[in-house]
Amino acid sequence: MRIVVTILAVAALASVPLWLRDPYLLNALITTGIFVIGAMSLNLLLGFTGQLSLGHIAFFGIGAYVSALTSLGFDVGLPGGFRVVHEPWPPIIGLVFAILAAGLCGYFVGLLSFRVRGAYFVIVTISFAEVVRLVALNWVELTQGPLALTNIPSIALPLPGFGELTLRTKMQNYYLVLVVALIAYLLIARLVRSHFGRAMRGLMENETLAVSVGIDVTRTLTLAAVISAAIAGAAGSLYAHYIRIIDPEVFAFINTVTMVIMVISGGKGSLAGPVVGGLIFGLLPVALRPVMAPEAQWIAYGGVLMAILFVLPRGIVPSLAQRLTKRRSSTAALALTETGIEERA
Amino acid sequence: MTRALGLVGTIALATALFGGTAGAQTIKIGVNEPLTGAFAASGTYVVNGAKIAADEINAKGGVLGKKIELVIEDNKSNPTEAAAVAEKLITSDKVPVLMGAWGSSLTLAVMPKLMEYETPMVVETSSSGKITTTGNPFIFRISPPSAVEAAAFKGIVDKLALKKVDFLVINNDWGRGTAEDFSKMMKDKGITIGLVETMDQGAQDMSAQLSKIKSSDSETVIVTTAVDQLTLIFKQAAALGLKKRIITTGGSQNPDQIIAQAGAAANGTMHLTTFLPWFPDKTPNPEATNYFITEWKKRGFEFAGCTESFRGYDGIRTAAAAIEKAGKAEPAAIKAALWDINIKGLNGDIVFRKSGPEGKESGQSQPNVYLIEINDGKVEMKTL
Amino acid sequence: MALSEFLQHLVNMLVLGGTYALLGIGLTLIFGIMNVVNFTHGVLYTFGAYIMFIVVQQLGLNFFLALPVAVLAGWLLGAAIELTLLRPLRGSDIDTTMLVMIGAWIAMQSGTLWIWGGVAKSVTTPFPEAPLVLGPVSVSWLRLFVLAAAALLIVVTYLLINKTSLGRAMRATFQDHDTASLMGVNVDMIYTSTFAIGSSLAAAAGALLGPVYVIFPQMGDLAAVKAFAIVILGGLGNITGAVIGGFILALAEELGAGYVSSGYRDAMGFLIIIAVLIFKPTGLFARAERVG
Numbered sequence A: 001m002r003i004v005v006t007i008l009a010v011a012a013l014a015s016v017p018l019w020l021r022d023p024y025l026l027n028a029l030i031t032t033g034i035f036v037i038g039a040m041s042l043n044l045l046l047g048f049t050g051q052l053s054l055g056h057i058a059f060f061g062i063g064a065y066v067s068a069l070t071s072l073g074f075d076v077g078l079p080g081g082f083r084v085v086h087e088p089w090p091p092i093i094g095l096v097f098a099i100l101a102a103g104l105c106g107y108f109v110g111l112l113s114f115r116v117r118g119a120y121f122v123i124v125t126i127s128f129a130e131v132v133r134l135v136a137l138n139w140v141e142l143t144q145g146p147l148a149l150t151n152i153p154s155i156a157l158p159l160p161g162f163g164e165l166t167l168r169t170k171m172q173n174y175y176l177v178l179v180v181a182l183i184a185y186l187l188i189a190r191l192v193r194s195h196f197g198r199a200m201r202g203l204m205e206n207e208t209l210a211v212s213v214g215i216d217v218t219r220t221l222t223l224a225a226v227i228s229a230a231i232a233g234a235a236g237s238l239y240a241h242y243i244r245i246i247d248p249e250v251f252a253f254i255n256t257v258t259m260v261i262m263v264i265s266g267g268k269g270s271l272a273g274p275v276v277g278g279l280i281f282g283l284l285p286v287a288l289r290p291v292m293a294p295e296a297q298w299i300a301y302g303g304v305l306m307a308i309l310f311v312l313p314r315g316i317v318p319s320l321a322q323r324l325t326k327r328r329s330s331t332a333a334l335a336l337t338e339t340g341i342e343e344r345a
Numbered sequence B: 001m002t003r004a005l006g007l008v009g010t011i012a013l014a015t016a017l018f019g020g021t022a023g024a025q026t027i028k029i030g031v032n033e034p035l036t037g038a039f040a041a042s043g044t045y046v047v048n049g050a051k052i053a054a055d056e057i058n059a060k061g062g063v064l065g066k067k068i069e070l071v072i073e074d075n076k077s078n079p080t081e082a083a084a085v086a087e088k089l090i091t092s093d094k095v096p097v098l099m100g101a102w103g104s105s106l107t108l109a110v111m112p113k114l115m116e117y118e119t120p121m122v123v124e125t126s127s128s129g130k131i132t133t134t135g136n137p138f139i140f141r142i143s144p145p146s147a148v149e150a151a152a153f154k155g156i157v158d159k160l161a162l163k164k165v166d167f168l169v170i171n172n173d174w175g176r177g178t179a180e181d182f183s184k185m186m187k188d189k190g191i192t193i194g195l196v197e198t199m200d201q202g203a204q205d206m207s208a209q210l211s212k213i214k215s216s217d218s219e220t221v222i223v224t225t226a227v228d229q230l231t232l233i234f235k236q237a238a239a240l241g242l243k244k245r246i247i248t249t250g251g252s253q254n255p256d257q258i259i260a261q262a263g264a265a266a267n268g269t270m271h272l273t274t275f276l277p278w279f280p281d282k283t284p285n286p287e288a289t290n291y292f293i294t295e296w297k298k299r300g301f302e303f304a305g306c307t308e309s310f311r312g313y314d315g316i317r318t319a320a321a322a323i324e325k326a327g328k329a330e331p332a333a334i335k336a337a338l339w340d341i342n343i344k345g346l347n348g349d350i351v352f353r354k355s356g357p358e359g360k361e362s363g364q365s366q367p368n369v370y371l372i373e374i375n376d377g378k379v380e381m382k383t384l
Numbered sequence C: 001m002a003l004s005e006f007l008q009h010l011v012n013m014l015v016l017g018g019t020y021a022l023l024g025i026g027l028t029l030i031f032g033i034m035n036v037v038n039f040t041h042g043v044l045y046t047f048g049a050y051i052m053f054i055v056v057q058q059l060g061l062n063f064f065l066a067l068p069v070a071v072l073a074g075w076l077l078g079a080a081i082e083l084t085l086l087r088p089l090r091g092s093d094i095d096t097t098m099l100v101m102i103g104a105w106i107a108m109q110s111g112t113l114w115i116w117g118g119v120a121k122s123v124t125t126p127f128p129e130a131p132l133v134l135g136p137v138s139v140s141w142l143r144l145f146v147l148a149a150a151a152l153l154i155v156v157t158y159l160l161i162n163k164t165s166l167g168r169a170m171r172a173t174f175q176d177h178d179t180a181s182l183m184g185v186n187v188d189m190i191y192t193s194t195f196a197i198g199s200s201l202a203a204a205a206g207a208l209l210g211p212v213y214v215i216f217p218q219m220g221d222l223a224a225v226k227a228f229a230i231v232i233l234g235g236l237g238n239i240t241g242a243v244i245g246g247f248i249l250a251l252a253e254e255l256g257a258g259y260v261s262s263g264y265r266d267a268m269g270f271l272i273i274i275a276v277l278i279f280k281p282t283g284l285f286a287r288a289e290r291v292g
Helices: A003-020 A025-048 A057-072 A091-116 A117-140 A170-193 A195-205 A209-210 A217-244 A253-266 A275-286 A294-311 A317-337 B002-018 B040-059 B079-089 B104-117 B147-162 B172-188 B207-214 B227-239 B253-264 B286-298 B303-326 B333-337 C002-033 C042-059 C063-089 C095-118 C139-163 C167-175 C177-180 C187-212 C219-234 C239-260 C260-280
Strands: A074-077 A083-086 A156-159 A163-166 B026-033 B065-074 B099-100 B121-123 B137-139 B164-170 B192-199 B222-224 B245-249 B272-273 B343-345 B348-350 B352-355 B363-364 B370-376 B378-381 C132-134 C137-139
Touching: A003 A025, A003 A057, A003 A170, A025 A170, A025 A195, A025 A217, A025 A275, A057 A091, A057 A117, A057 A217, A057 A253, A083 C167, A091 A117, A091 A156, A091 A217, A091 B065, A091 C219, A091 C260, A117 A253, A117 C260, A156 C167, A156 C177, A170 A195, A170 A217, A195 A209, A195 B040, A217 A294, A217 B002, A217 B079, A253 A275, A253 A294, A253 A317, A253 C095, A275 A294, A275 A317, A294 C095, A317 B352, B026 B040, B026 B079, B026 B147, B026 B303, B040 B065, B040 B286, B040 B303, B065 B303, B079 B099, B079 B104, B099 B104, B099 B303, B104 B121, B104 B172, B121 B303, B137 B164, B147 B245, B147 B272, B164 B172, B164 C132, B172 B222, B192 B207, B192 C260, B207 B227, B207 C167, B207 C239, B207 C260, B222 B286, B227 B245, B227 B253, B253 B370, B253 B378, B286 B303, B303 B333, B303 B343, B333 C002, B348 C167, B352 C095, B378 C042, C002 C042, C002 C137, C002 C139, C002 C187, C002 C239, C042 C095, C063 C095, C063 C187, C139 C167, C139 C239, C167 C177, C167 C187, C177 C187, C187 C219, C219 C239, C219 C260, C239 C260
Parallel strands: B026 B065, B026 B099, B099 B121, B121 B137, B137 B363, B164 B192, B164 B222, B222 B245, B245 B272
Antiparallel strands: A074 A083, A156 A163, B272 B370, B343 B348, B352 B363, B370 B378, C132 C137
């Protein structure tokens, strides 16, 4: 059942560029898709370990910067008179470095998350993102600071025997984002259903019990943070090579808020949640643009967010799934009573 | 709830898909400006100026016998959105030319889209040098990059007898670029550069930076930022008893707003500006300036907005002139025509010169730069 | 020379710290007692500033009259937010309420932009423009007034929490709201009062600082970030901690900008937070252990 829905959804998403000819909408889908990947990674942390990171954009931004700098090259002086000079490398290597660098940062934040929880963890992550933003803003020699990194090359896929394929068109980028999203989705799904996933959930539900049955808290939280950050870094890399310019504003708090909205409205702890929430809140601004004034669009955006939380407090996917199963089981119960068999469904 | 959302989505989709085909009776110009977010105030001013230009042109019969229609979109002060908006304007609304996108990072984000769809854009505000030096032949800029401003200031520095200057600049491309270009120019003139202090875009308290500057041994401070922070700096400098000559750059000063809000604290400050709405007769095009100012006041906008909005007015007139010259509303023809136009802007002749790598040069116009001084709550032109 | 600069930084720290403290105490009350990460704090700050603008500039009324009006307006708006948005969600997890607060923040800030536009407003004050000069340092009269008013509000809040029956009930709710409820405390009423008081303090901070700075729709964002930093430094729900936290943050920023680099001025606060949370996760002056 679930696998059928998943395959249908993927097929539907894969067919989009074949019938949607409007480049503007395709562009909106690509940027939304990139943020959905970020939201999925956030969900791994928030939905399955219960740790709310409000600095998640830091990993995304670090991924974007590392990938851009790898493919653009840099020449930077370090304390003690050393210079690091780096020649431009292919963007695909940038993607790999982005994943590694973001994952490494995730490791440190993960260590921290063992010490501080709840509201404190929220603030630590906000602070972390702000510090990273300020470094990106002020380390002008490396990041060009507010002058922005420009002319970032598009991603090129090495095709053995055929040279390279540079992904320039919307359709190519759409499929690239879709494939990366799919890989991230499958990775998270596999992780959640593994022994490790059970450990994470056990930890979230009852930490004392989880510890007593031998779950290594630090290791579990750290690993979740590393994987989550690495996926966010991959999303950041896609962003850098698609938009082709990044400046420190990529670390803006509103970008984290966008991802959190995608996760919680869609349903945290549900694999499909961030995808559904992400598509709604990624495309909502596109839908609102032609029908109301710019300020009103933001008011409506905030209003829709509040409305979803009031009507479906657990998020769209879990709430709807629950309603669906309830209806099904109640019809089943009805059928059973009609045939005269007294049994509780 | 979900159904309502779906409905909104469908309507939007329909508008996006079919909206672009209607209205062949008008010639569209895309306007990509920040109307919400951090730069909302400035973006709105520029759009208001643009509307005055469009109404004026239409009242005189439009271009090529058709009325011009501004398609105005909000880029939310966000580079990702600025790129998306450019995409929408070009592909859905089918505009043959754009104006935008205020901030340099917003403009830089739009630039790959211009290459992709081969559509020209008139850049009205952005100051980053990168915009015209990275080889994007679809960029035509009417605002001065900081290097041009520094070059214009070069003739004035001797008369001001500067010896040592500190900088206090906004920490973005504009402020950093100004500090860099002005330092270079001043070093050539034998002027010593002291502190270079920065402030964050949204910062409200600059006392720490100003205290540091107060204790330095320079006699002049060059300040670059938008009007709100300038007002705060003048007030806070006065409160700290900072008695140095302050010169602001960048042309976004709105001296009237500074006088209204900073009061006596603004007295004695000097400003490098690109437009003189106080002295219409001294501008290169007095007739147009008078018309613009009268119209601006008639529409009930604050006079202080003039120094920002005139760029929107000039930007649209530039685009319209190019369409007229091209003889047809097509991107390639407009791009070619932009090289040939010569119109009297509110701050000098708008003529594009080549800038950037050979073969794919961007266009850069050279606007005038003026030095004004505030004395007893009034704007005076510095004649040097 | 260097000494006079240092003294000036200290004076700056004092006036800045007072306003930071005022920003922090409203948030720490709501955070500590209700366990709500209040993202509307910055908007209420902005709201207070605009009330000041309306009363003084548009209605032409007295500057000193505008302050209590702003406090009252903040109280009413806070109560309204609590009753319509938070009370129906009582019992939901912290993420849901936080996200609802984010929604309210986005909607209200855009509403401000819609009503008043993005152009910054300023308020004329009855204070002389010439500063008070004391030897090598100088400070504006307006900021001294703000410091005094902030101190007064902080003392009033302190007395309210520690000397009144409402305050006793609030403290009981802070310790353990189930027990407080069993002992006859109307927890719903306490929550509404807490949120309203916290909001009125935010509005008061905005009304006091609006005339010092300029008033525009996004002015609350940076203020809110600083308020969070202060609350973390001081420990949740700890008023004294928030006051000290405000001064520590101001000192770090002043010295950071003065002697390290002005580009990293705002980083100082965040670095302190990270350091505090690593080495003393419950804040510098925590008196109650409560996490999450």
